[in-house]
Amino acid sequence: MADVRILLISGSTRQGSGNTAALRTVQALAPDGIATELYDGLSALPAFSPDEDERPPGPAAELRARIAAAGALLFCTPEYAGTLPGSLKNLLDWTVGGGEIYGKPVGWVNVAVGGRGTGAEEHLAMVLRYVGAAAVDGACVRVPVPREAVGPDGIITDPEIRTALGAALTTLAGAATQPVR
């Protein structure tokens, strides 16, 4: 497989986040040929303003550049009040004008347990559709991660969860190496 770069975006800013742990685990599982990068700028992103869309402030410009440089994006987000965390929606709002996500393969992992997180998942899918992302079958998956599955190092050791996360990553990477239509 040709080298592909995947930007991992967690919707949680919480220390000890299960969503971020899932993406950290994805990073640990990435085989040769798949370069992963965990986006770490969510808390520093200013509130989106259309007035600044043409000349975005530093953190938003950096976000756009990191998305543009990635062959694919993998999201993992909690649900807050029935939808996406405002901080993640804010991140996505910064990408509307820039168009960096247009045509880009994307996936997401819903790690909520007990069938929860449906609102966040549906709304993430809707916003990503709106910005023209190409959602990849097999990389938009539910992989429940109970709190106790996250080790003290912030990595998930459960083999079934790791297999499911690894499969989502390789499926997404496979789509990223295909020509975008």
Ligand SMILES: Cc1cc2nc3c(=O)[nH]c(=O)nc-3n(C[C@H](O)[C@H](O)[C@H](O)COP(=O)(O)O)c2cc1C
């Ligand atoms: C402000 C707030 C609102 C929440 N609203 C919902 C909700 O509407 N539905 C739900 O299933 N869980 C909700 N939760 C629970 C979180 O989705 C859950 O704690 C999740 O595991 C947090 O992800 P993290 O471990 O990555 O931070 C909410 C949590 C917080 C802090």
